[in-house]
Amino acid sequence: MARQRKHLSAANKEGKGRYSSSSGSSSSIARSLQENYFYWRQLLLIVVIGIAVVFGYIGYLETRVNTPFDSKKVVSKRGLSVPELFWGSYRPGTYFGLKTRDPFSLVTGLMWYFPHRLEVGGDGIRHWCEQGDNLSKYGWLQHDGNNFGLQEILDGPFILNTSFVKRAGGDHGGEWTARISVDVHPSHKGKVNVNEQVSLIWYATLDEETQSNIAPTNLGTDITGIRGETLLLGQFNMKLYPYKSSVDHESFLSTVAPGLSHLKETVISSLKIAQDNPTSPKKLILGGEYIPVGTEKKKTNFVAVQLTAKLPFIVDVAYESKSNLNINEKLIGDVYTKTMEWHQNRFNQRFEATFGLKSKGYEKREIYFAQAALSNLVGGIGYFYGCSKVQSYYTSDPVNYWMAPLFTAVPSRSFFPRGFLWDEGFHGLLICQWDLDTELDIMGHWFDLMNVEGWIPREQILGVESLAKVPSEFIVQRNTNANPPTFFLTLDYILDRYEEDLSYERFALLERLYPRLQAWYYWFNTTQTGPVPGSYRWRGRNPLAQRELNPKTLTSGLDDFPRASHPTDLEMHIDIYCWMAVASKAMARLGLLLGRSSYLKYQQTADYLLNNDMMDRLHWSNFSQSYADYGLHTDAVKLVRPKPLPRQQHQNLEMTRKVLKQPEYRLVDTTFGYVNIFPFLLQILDADSPKLSKILTDIRDPDLLWSDYGLRSLAKTSPLYMTRNTEHDPPYWRGQVWININFLAVQALAHYSKIKGPNQRQARRVYGELRSNVINNVIRQYYRTGYIWEQYSDKSGEGSGCRPFTGWSALTVLLMSERF
Incomplete structure (x- = not known):
């Protein structure tokens, strides 16, 4: 080590000039290193800030699912400020009880x-x-x-x-x-x-x-x-x-x-x-x-x-x-x-x-039924308080929504004594005619449950009594999932009947409601869009479901109605297309009434979606001559039981689905039922359309939808007519007669029967027959069994599902009164 030091010292003496030059170079290197240090430090700082921003944004996204919408509450008066509604039979899940509209009643x-x-x-x-x-x-x-x-x-x-x-x-x-x-x-x-x-x-x-x-x-x-x-x-x-x-x-x-x-x-x-x-x-x-x-x-x-x-x-x-x-x-x-x-x-x-049923010639027993139907709907209005369990893509586990009240009717006091989003729009069609202010109060409570994204949980399970009646797998509500926006039907109905008779208080409520309707509409129009412009798709279908013959679409409200057999992101659903057309038209109408310039964009969207040519390009099947969903589909699917393995205990031998033929992207046009006639049900079709004539013919065909008790939900000719979706789940929307859809059908027939053209006479004839069939059977079964039912058999007319079901089945009163 000593020799090395001497050698280096000599070399330094001999190359003094060179050493001097190297010293300058070292300074340059030092400056360069210093500049690099500052550069890397700034880069590291930017990266750290970027990571913090990303995680902060993810944290922000996590909170959106349970952050209330930032706008005035629609419901401006609560509790004792509305003394006439303070006490009531607001416990629909019990045979008899009273409580107040107070969170701690x-x-x-x-x-x-x-x-x-x-x-x-x-x-x-x-x-x-x-x-x-x-x-x-x-x-x-x-x-x-x-x-x-x-x-x-x-x-x-x-x-x-x-x-x-x-x-x-x-x-x-x-x-x-x-x-x-x-x-x-x-x-x-x-x-x-x-x-x-x-x-x-x-x-x-x-x-x-x-x-x-x-x-x-x-x-x-x-x-x-x-x-x-x-x-x-x-x-x-x-x-x-x-x-x-x-x-x-x-x-x-x-x-x-x-x-x-x-x-x-x-x-x-x-x-x-x-x-x-x-x-x-x-x-x-x-x-x-x-x-x-x-x-x-x-x-x-x-x-x-x-x-x-x-x-x-x-x-x-x-x-x-x-x-x-x-x-x-x-x-x-x-x-x-x-x-x-x-x-x-x-x-x-x-x-x-x-x-006006007496003036229409109805007998005492029929009026008795109608009074009971209305009374069970309004008498089934409940007041609930609590918070939902919700989850988004950004939350690893379910989180609590905020604590809030809900004033709402319920579908069934025994089986569904809580609020359901798409049911409530149908309930409102009857409630608003009996008591408009009560219906506006109900709508206000629902829209006050909207989060900052514009989403409203489709099922409201608020409070311990409600929670005790719900199976655990249905408790968590996911913010990707929609439900038919039937409140736009209620809104349109209210504007039809009361637009010229809106008091200051009612008008002010609609003004408070409008921003929330806008947010709700925007949420639908961004989260439920389909793969091509103008198309829409229900989220929430499970592509991995192995025990369902056809994966359910709970979000559509038509739970097990057959859709494409293999759910993908490329699906297009005709019913939500029609719902969005109705929503666009209602938003344009309300915006114009309130003097908002935003009505123009809704009117443009309505005109776009109401264009039958575009709807036909997306959903009309020339093969079946019907409207249909689009997706990855095969009809060759069945449920089979797995073979037991030798010497294996505790095997799960539950039936699973087996695909016999590979699916292909196509229109799901071998199925025919409620979904396929939505352009007619929601009055999207032009009155002079030959496709309307085809639908009117099809719904009157006994081999397709027609029965003596109302329109069945799935045609007898459809592959999954009255088949179980799992070995445990009986058919639900696969043939039974449902009153809410029959109400839409009768209402649509009334609409088309008033418009001169090639389909007017046929619509008028089918209107009279269908209306009579539905009314007579619901009343007949009420007196035979003591109940109004969730659904009715297309073969015998007998009630099935849960009872009493005096939610949308109570729309029979409007069929009787012809107040569309």
Whole structure:
């Protein structure tokens, strides 16, 4: 190492000039390195910022799915600011109950059972509307959506009538009385033990409002009542008054219930056997004051009163507000009876003035049916509060939507006691004719659930009671998935009938609604577009589904209606094309009414989509002479059961689909049904079109869609007519008669029958036949079974699916009145 140092030193001396030159070069290198250092440091900084921006943007995208739309709320008045709607029968999932339009409402309701028929484990106690209860009938006979309602329930040989009447007064939403009467049905008189008893359980419960309290009380009557106080209700009492009846036994329960979804279980767990003396019969009573282990520090949130009595038995439950100081007489007994009669007479007059069925020559039994159909729709309006579970492409797991209320009708009190987006547009067609302001309020609540993307979850599962009725696989709502925008039908309907009669409040509501409608429309027009200009495609089909004969399209509303057998991004769906044409036309119309220049772009889009030539290029099949979807398709698909493997336990032998012939891109024109006639259903077709003539001929063909009970959903000649989609799922939209689509068909026939041209006479003839078939069958099945049904058999007309289904099936009232 020493020699090396000497050598280097000598070399430096000899080459002094060169060393000097190298020193200058080193400075240049140093400067270059310094410049590179700054360059790389800046580049690294840019990269870091870029990464931060990317991750920040991804984080932003993650939050969009549950960020509310930034605009004025459509609903401007809530709670006590609308006192006439504060209380109501807003619990459609129970046989009878009342609550307020308040997120933390006091909740009241009824349970009942017949002691001699109660089974082990509590079977026989009625509370939630359950198809498994197999009641012969239940439903509202009259309900005006606001002030009163009268319901009939047939439980075996017994008949129950539940009713309520509201009365304004005070500062906390007024008062009400509910009446429950129980007797042996006239057809079973003499066949039932004369000592038959009924046990009625009336309860009140609190959701999660910590500032509220309830407790049992004996104030004012000999029977235990319920008293309490909440922030919005102030102080109140609920008192029970037998009416021309006597009570054999009374008991009560005051406890902590784990939640609204476990009230029946709470009652069952508290029941105990009691005996007045050794010789008297044993009876079941509620457990009095009862605090479950682990809830000692919680306040009582559930109070129930049980009355057991011989039949017949009538009891009035009077809710009284301490703020109402001007009570002339209690709303009980004979006063209640007279008040109810007044409301019923007023309802009859209003019903005839609205729908004119008596003047059209309908008989009493037919008007009775129509009143029940309307009453079950408006009486099935519920008030819900909670948050949906939602997911987007950018969220790895489902996240909570924001907490919000929803005021909405429901399709079915037993099976679907919650809000569904595309159902609600159909409901609105009837509700707006009965009470326009109620329908506008419903629309406002739905559009206030819109997120910043312009998306509204298609199924609203808000609150623990709703959640308890939904299978886990259907709970999460995905923001790529749409649902038919039927609210545009409702909007168009409202403008047709009320455009010249819009009050200031209604006009202002439409102005608040318009930005949200724009966002909703934009969301559809960007997320549901198809592969070529002017085309559209429903998202949400599963290309990997191996146990479905034809992968479902739940988002279209027509769940298992056959589409292309192999879902791809290149599909084009004719029904959503037509929905977008309707939406464009409605947006243009509303924009013009509100004086918005934006109406022009909607009108241009409407003109573009309403051009039958373009629709024909995308969807008309010259082979089948019908409109059709486009996609990757083969009809050669079947379900087969896998062969069991030797010596293999726990094998999944569920049937899977087998493709017998490779699919090809084509029009799905071997299938014919509701989807294929959407240009007719939504009145997109020109009135003088020969294609309209072909559709009118096809829907009247008994081998295709025509039946004596309405248009079937899938032609008998279609490959999947009445076939199961999985070995467990019966056919749904594969042949059955659905009232909402038949309503659209009758409405379209009425439209085309008024336009002079080559198709007018044929449309008029089919209109009369189809309208008569649908009306007669729905009424016939109502009197045969006690229910309005979800769907009807195309072979026998019998109701099928769930019941009661008094959502869009109630549109039969509009078919009767011909108010299109």
